[in-house]
Amino acid sequence: MQLDVFPDQTRLRREEPEKNVRRFYMMVVQRDLFGGASLVREWGRLSSPGRVQIDHHPDEGQAIDALANLMTVTRARLRRYLRVKQELLTAGTRVVNYPG
Incomplete structure (x- = not known):
C-alpha cells in the first residue's frame, strides 16, 4: 500500500444545527483526456448540489500545488x-448556579 505524499482531494464539512448551518467544501484533482489536470471545487449546503468551479492546469503537479x-x-x-468564535464564547460566558 502506497500513501499519498501530496493529497489530491480534500473534503470539509461544517454543521451547526442550532444556527441551521450545514455546509460542505470539496476540492479534487482530476486528470483530463489531454494530459492535463483540473482542480474541481464544489461548495454549498449539505443535501443540495452546490456550486462548482473548475480550474484547468497543464499537469497534475500544478493542480496539486x-x-x-x-x-x-x-x-x-x-x-x-475559530479564534473569533472562541473570543465570542469567552466574552459571553456566564456562570449559572443551579440550586441543589
Whole structure:
C-alpha cells in the first residue's frame, strides 16, 4: 500500500444545527483526456448540489500545488473563524448556579 505524499482531494464539512448551518467544501484533482489536470471545487449546503468551479492546469503537479495553496488559505480562514468564535464564547460566558 502506497500513501499519498501530496493529497489530491480534500473534503470539509461544517454543521451547526442550532444556527441551521450545514455546509460542505470539496476540492479534487482530476486528470483530463489531454494530459492535463483540473482542480474541481464544489461548495454549498449539505443535501443540495452546490456550486462548482473548475480550474484547468497543464499537469497534475500544478493542480496539486494549487490545491495545497487553497488549503493554506482555507486553514487560515478556519483558524481565524475559530479564534473569533472562541473570543465570542469567552466574552459571553456566564456562570449559572443551579440550586441543589
